[in-house]
Amino acid sequence: MKTSDPIDVASHCARAALGMMERHKVPPTPENFAIWYAFVAGRNPALSDAINAILSGGGKFTTKVNEELYERFAVFGQDKAELREVGLRVEEAVGKVLEYLSNAGQGTASYGAALETFSGRLSGGPAPDHLSEAVGAILAETKAMAEINRQLEHNLEASSTEIVRLRNELDDLKREAATDALTQLANRKMFDHSLALAIHNARDGGHPLSLLMIDIDHFKQFNDTYGHPLGDQILKLVGRSLTEIVKVKDTAARYGGEEFAVILPDTSLADAMAMAETIRSQVAAKRVTNRRTGQVLGQVTLSAGAATYVAGEDPESFVNRADEALYLAKRTGRNRVKSQEDVAVAAKTSEDL
Incomplete structure (x- = not known):
């Protein structure tokens, strides 16, 4: 948690943080102090929401709760x-x-x-x-x-x-x-953190927020046929494409395996669909080549799902809705983009049948 507060502000926040820690019986360890200093300074809206939820619910700041807060908001992963x-x-x-x-x-x-x-x-x-x-x-x-x-x-x-x-x-x-070593995109931990922050900002500001879930088509088959080094080459290719296309205010992440995600603040569903189509078409236009033999192995295609945030829903539900659109794209032929609206139409059609 990097800070650049003037010394008078920093001193005030430090005293206030220690005072709150004493009131709530939180041990004044460096880890706990870092969390409560950030809370008092109002630096991390998602952290503020988490602590305020505990306070309003009458919860206790046990050792486990303190460790979870530090794990979520102070550091990432195994570092x-x-x-x-x-x-x-x-x-x-x-x-x-x-x-x-x-x-x-x-x-x-x-x-x-x-x-x-x-x-x-x-x-x-x-x-x-x-x-x-x-x-x-x-x-x-x-x-x-x-x-x-x-x-x-x-x-x-x-x-x-x-x-x-x-x-x-x-x-x-x-x-x-916070970075995936292979693709240089945000990793899953950073994705979770960024999505929680984006939801907080969208909820408070009343701005649209969209999410893309993207999957490489037939990746396992390609991996099994040509080997993991070429599989890694494909993952890097998709990572580079996302880095080139996604805007600075957005967050592109490797969600896991061959699945990627893009958080799009201040973006409508229609604009998110357009972004997903740009990503899909640009990746499909490239050809994968075995660098050792020069053999052209074909194109890489992506399936993508798009959803827009609904006020009040939690991050997991938001991701699930984008995933449902992604699975619909897979079921209907791959190498295409589907949205939450397409999922609703497909569900209605299924009921009518």
């Missing part, structure tokens, strides 16, 4: 240990900065005491020899203070560089933890 290691190194670097500042504060206090002593000697009308001695002492203290400031500047510069480096490393780890 928790690496994220925690970098986090501890950031804490260590920040600790050094605080130590440097503390030492500088002690030096400032010593310098202030020396100035008071010098002032006292002057007020008493010091003899010339005493004045010379006092001036020498204050010059020595001034040199010492200058050296403390020089060392502080050096240490702070080094620590700031280290903190920036660690923060970038932490951002990279989080990005990798």
